[in-house]
Structure formats: structure tokens, C-alpha cells
Amino acid sequence: MAELMVVVDELSVWAPYYPSEQVIDFKDFLNRVLIKPNSRTRVINLCKNNKYLSNGYYCSLLAEARGHKVIPSVATLNNLRHPAIFAFGFAGIEEALTAYAHSHPEKTLKFKSYFGHCTEPALNSLCRELFERLPCPILELSFKKRSRWELVGLTSLSPRDLNTAQQSPFADALQAYSRMIWRKPKAMKHSRFDLAMLVDPNEALPPSDASALARFVKAGARLKVNVELITRKDFSRLAQYDGLFIRETTAIDHHTFRFAQKAEHQGLVVMDSPTSILRCANKVFLAESFALHKVPTPKTLMVDPKAKATPALLEQALGYPLVLKIPDGAFSKGIYKVGDRTTLTDTLNILRNASALVLAQEYFFTEFDWRIGVLNHQPIFACKYFMVQGHWQIYRHYDNDKSADSGGFMTLPISEVPANVLNAALKAVKAIGDGLYGVDIKEGQGKVAVIEVNDNPNIDHGVEDVFLKDKLYELVMADFVRRFEAKAQLNNVAT
Known part of the structure; x- marks a missing residue:
């Protein structure tokens, strides 16, 4: 189970808030004896850290040296002290501040951000984006209107700097940020690992329906993996997990790719990885890769x-x-x-x-397309997706782009898939990676042809799981456990 430590300069700073054993002072944190690095420990550094070599600076430095995941990181603290940081731009600053200033005619604005949230709802998206770039518990932001709105001040604060009115929004934001770890121990006491599953509840054609998502959660629990559904608003909480499982349609210029990049950078197990998304998302890359590796294609x-x-x-x-x-x-x-x-x-x-x-x-006309699900270079499911009646594809989209028809399907055991179809699927993913893929293949006229490789294939209840049932979800969760354990072993060897 992941451990959380909230570090403050002195415990007296925490007097206005609810007592917690997870809150310790800097001296206690400094003197703790660590037997071996523990990447499952999360540290929220609330020490005063606006000076180089302060308690706050050393708190983050020691946490990273001990293999912990800490917010703010040393890199973030260094960036906050660098004057050039004030010059960078981020999306929506002009629009958000102009709209806000319409009812607030001041030429300067100053407000606080608590874990990417503030007391002005109109400015929340601005605070959230800045927090994603510079994750820091409490930031004071200063803006000035010249020819346009500019960020002119950015200061990291500690709870000591907050007045009575500011303590409640800070406490609420801290609770929301750490809710996965601070919820009742009963829900997590049997979990060895924490896995975030990224979904979009409003997606029209998601890779997994709600019933399949629930089965992933249950399969994880059977293997002692705590699976929590997250959405794009949880970007800043990625460091709380051991892995990320993307169950949302991916794209390069999209938050799913940014999630994958950040998770990989923070050392999480990611499925699918940014490399897989990059390679599968572009059919030009796939075509060139297929040609290079002699994969049969049209x-x-x-x-x-x-x-x-x-x-x-x-x-x-x-x-x-x-x-x-x-x-x-x-x-x-x-x-x-x-x-x-x-x-x-x-x-x-x-x-x-x-x-x-x-x-x-x-x-290449066929009445159906094969979809072979491949995980870590092993086939795990096989489906025939039939064309929509009167149409040449398995999906027919309508002009409103919010609805689509799909053809029928037939799920088969891997043993009943023609050998040349299986071989083509495995050959197609060889140059992509070792993640979870769906390989679309046409078979007919005495030949097979790979159409594309998808980095987050559909796994829906009642379709891809018809043959294996709950075993399909356990196969995916078991592979996450294998990756978690391999990473932990690698970390142990390195130390």
C-alpha cells in the first residue's frame, strides 16, 4: 500500500487542521532511517521552500534521494526561482483574465492556487494548467495588464502564510489531491499496487464500456491491485499511482498522450506508452514499419x-x-x-x-475484419468484426459525428484463428512495442493483409470477452503486476 507523508516545518503549523499521523515535521522526516528506496512513498512538502537550501528545498531533495515521489520536486523549486519562468506562456491566460477582469477593473491581479484550484471559479482552469506545469501545493500568482495580461510573480507558500479565510480552501484542495491515499484504509489494505485507469465518461465510442471497466477493477482487486478510474482533471495526481492504464481513445495532440508522457517520466508503468501511441496513431509510420518488417498488407x-x-x-x-x-x-x-x-x-x-x-x-473486400488482441507479444483474444449491412466498413458514422452503426461480431478462441492470421498479427506488433494492441487484418482471396495496429483496442463486455470472460481482464491485470514487480526488482538491484 502506498504511504503518504505530509511534511511541515513544525507541527504547530498544522494546528488549524485536523490531526493526522501522516503529518510530520521536517526534523522527523530528516531523521527517519530508510532501509531501502521506496518509490511507493508519496511526500507532500509543505515546508517553507522559497529559498535555496531551506527546509523545503532539503525536504524535496531528500525525498528524491530516497526514491520517494514528492511534490514539489527539486526541479519545480529550481524553476520557481528562475526569473525566466515568468516569461513562459500558457494557453488561456489572456481569455481567462480578460473575462475575469471584466467585472474586476483592476490592472493587477493577485490570487492563490491550492493544488491547482482557487477560490475564483473563473480562474480554476488557469490554475490547473499552471499546476500541471509546475506542481506545487500553494502558489501565489501575480498578473499585470500591460498591452496584454502577463504573469509577473510566482511565489511558493506554506500553510504558515495562510490566513484563517484561506485555510479552508487549502484544506479542501489538499483533501481532494490526496483522496486516493487518505480514504478509509479498509478499501486499500489488501492492495500491493495502485493503478490509475484513464477514462472519459462522455466518450461516444470508448475502448471499454462501463461494464468492462468494472471487470478490470474487480480483476485488479483479485490480484491485489487497487484500480481507480480517473479522468483528465486528475492529471496532477498521477504521481500517487504505480501505473497508468489508458482506456480512452488516444491521439497525439490530446490529453491522453500528455498523460502517457507524464506517467512515463515519473516512472509509472504505462499502457500504452507514449511510444506506442506515437507509432500506432499515424498510419504513415505503420505503413513504413510494415514494409520494413515484411508484414503482409494491401x-x-x-x-x-x-x-x-x-x-x-x-x-x-x-x-x-x-x-x-x-x-x-x-x-x-x-x-x-x-x-x-x-x-x-x-x-x-x-x-x-x-x-x-x-x-x-x-x-480489399472482405465480409469481416479480424481483430487480434495482443499483449506483450502474446495473442489474448480474437474477434471477427462484420461490415455494417450495406456498407463497406465495420463502422458507419453519421454527419452529426455523435452516433455510428457497427456490424456484428464473432469471438473465437485463439486456437481457431488461422495460423497465417496470427503470425501476421504478431509480426505487425513486433516493431511497435510490448503493450496491449489490437491488430486489424483482412483475410480472403488466398491471402491475409494487416490494415493497422491500434494501441488501445476495444475490450467491451459481451464482445471481446465472450470466450475468456473474466479471464481476459485478469490477463491484462496480471501483466501489470508482472511489470510492477519487474520495476521493483530493477530498483532493488540498482540500489
Whole structure:
């Protein structure tokens, strides 16, 4: 179970707040004997730390040396003392402050941020983004209106600096930030590891439905892994966990990728990793990788949609019908089937503003697509996804982009999958990584062709789990345990 320590300069500082055994003074923290590094200890450093070599500075430095996860980190403290930090920009500053200042005509603004929250709701998004860049428990922010709003002051504070009115919002923010660790011990006493599962409750086509998510949680509990569902608003809490499991559709210019990057940087086990997302998200990379590793695919060309010669080139090389794809499409979006020169030209004109390169493939008709689920280079499930009736894809999206039809499915045991299909799936993921992938494959006309590799494949209750049932969720959780234990062993060897 993860341990939390809240460190203050002196225990008298904590007098206005509810007593807790997790609150210790700096002297106690300094004198604690550590037998070996413990990356499962979280430290919230509330010492006064606005000076180099202060108690607060040494608290973070010692925590990192002991292998703990600490907020603020030494890097954050150094950044806060660097004058250049005031010059960096972050999204929404002008809009947020202009809107706020409409009812507050002052030319200067000063307010406090508690773990990315403040008492002015209109400024919460601003505080949250700054906290994600510079995670620090209490920050005092100063802004000045010149030709535009500018950040002119940024100071780290301790609870000692707060007045009576400011103590409640700070305590509420601290409780919210640490709620996973501070909740009743009964819920966590049997857990060896803590796993965050990133979801979007409002996503139209999520990788896992609510019933599947619940089964992941139960499977984790059986293996002594505490699985907690988080959303994008929990970005600042990643350090509280041992791993991150992304169950939300990923993209590069998206918070899912930032979550993966931050989790990997903080030493968490991540599925799927930023590298996997980068490689799977772009069909141009996949096409080049497949060609390099001799993975069977439909005949594929990468073309410039703006070049005048492109239509004639595609007609000669692929013929009609052919398929055009934008590099980062998902769930059958951004994929176009064209059957003549007019449609080809019109579609290229649509795509020319979306990407410098477009993927063109020969059209390979099949009544279904195979989806082979692969985890750590081993197949774990196999499905046939059938085309929507009267349509050429397994999904048919409507103009409102909020609804879609899908075809039927058939889930089979791995033993019933043709050997050439399995071999193609395993070969396709070999250059991607050792995470959880879904490989889409067409089979027919005496051949197989890999279409793409997905970094966070669908695992829905009643679909992918029909054959293995709860065992499928346990396979995924067991692989997290394997990774957790391997990382812990590596840390022990290093010390």
C-alpha cells in the first residue's frame, strides 16, 4: 500500500487542521532511517521552500534521494526561482483574465492556487494548467495588464502564510489531491499496487464500456491491485499511482498522450506508452514499419494530396476502387473509398488541408475484419468484426459525428484463428512495442493483409470477452503486476 507523508516545518503549523499521523515535521522526516528506496512513498512538502537550501528545498531533495515521489520536486523549486519562468506562456491566460477582469477593473491581479484550484471559479482552469506545469501545493500568482495580461510573480507558500479565510480552501484542495491515499484504509489494505485507469465518461465510442471497466477493477482487486478510474482533471495526481492504464481513445495532440508522457517520466508503468501511441496513431509510420518488417498488407502508397500528378499515379498503381486514409484516423473515421476520377479528385481536395501525406491502398473486400488482441507479444483474444449491412466498413458514422452503426461480431478462441492470421498479427506488433494492441487484418482471396495496429483496442463486455470472460481482464491485470514487480526488482538491484 502506498504511504503518504505530509511534511511541515513544525507541527504547530498544522494546528488549524485536523490531526493526522501522516503529518510530520521536517526534523522527523530528516531523521527517519530508510532501509531501502521506496518509490511507493508519496511526500507532500509543505515546508517553507522559497529559498535555496531551506527546509523545503532539503525536504524535496531528500525525498528524491530516497526514491520517494514528492511534490514539489527539486526541479519545480529550481524553476520557481528562475526569473525566466515568468516569461513562459500558457494557453488561456489572456481569455481567462480578460473575462475575469471584466467585472474586476483592476490592472493587477493577485490570487492563490491550492493544488491547482482557487477560490475564483473563473480562474480554476488557469490554475490547473499552471499546476500541471509546475506542481506545487500553494502558489501565489501575480498578473499585470500591460498591452496584454502577463504573469509577473510566482511565489511558493506554506500553510504558515495562510490566513484563517484561506485555510479552508487549502484544506479542501489538499483533501481532494490526496483522496486516493487518505480514504478509509479498509478499501486499500489488501492492495500491493495502485493503478490509475484513464477514462472519459462522455466518450461516444470508448475502448471499454462501463461494464468492462468494472471487470478490470474487480480483476485488479483479485490480484491485489487497487484500480481507480480517473479522468483528465486528475492529471496532477498521477504521481500517487504505480501505473497508468489508458482506456480512452488516444491521439497525439490530446490529453491522453500528455498523460502517457507524464506517467512515463515519473516512472509509472504505462499502457500504452507514449511510444506506442506515437507509432500506432499515424498510419504513415505503420505503413513504413510494415514494409520494413515484411508484414503482409494491401498494396500501399504514400502520396501528396496537393500534387497534380497524384490522381493519375493512383489510377495506374492501384486502379478503382481504392481507399484513401488520413494518417491519424480512428474507428473508421478519415477513411474514404473512391471509385472514379471525380470522386478521387474531390476527396484529395478535402484531405489536402488535413495532412501533407495521405495513405492510398488497394481496396480489399472482405465480409469481416479480424481483430487480434495482443499483449506483450502474446495473442489474448480474437474477434471477427462484420461490415455494417450495406456498407463497406465495420463502422458507419453519421454527419452529426455523435452516433455510428457497427456490424456484428464473432469471438473465437485463439486456437481457431488461422495460423497465417496470427503470425501476421504478431509480426505487425513486433516493431511497435510490448503493450496491449489490437491488430486489424483482412483475410480472403488466398491471402491475409494487416490494415493497422491500434494501441488501445476495444475490450467491451459481451464482445471481446465472450470466450475468456473474466479471464481476459485478469490477463491484462496480471501483466501489470508482472511489470510492477519487474520495476521493483530493477530498483532493488540498482540500489
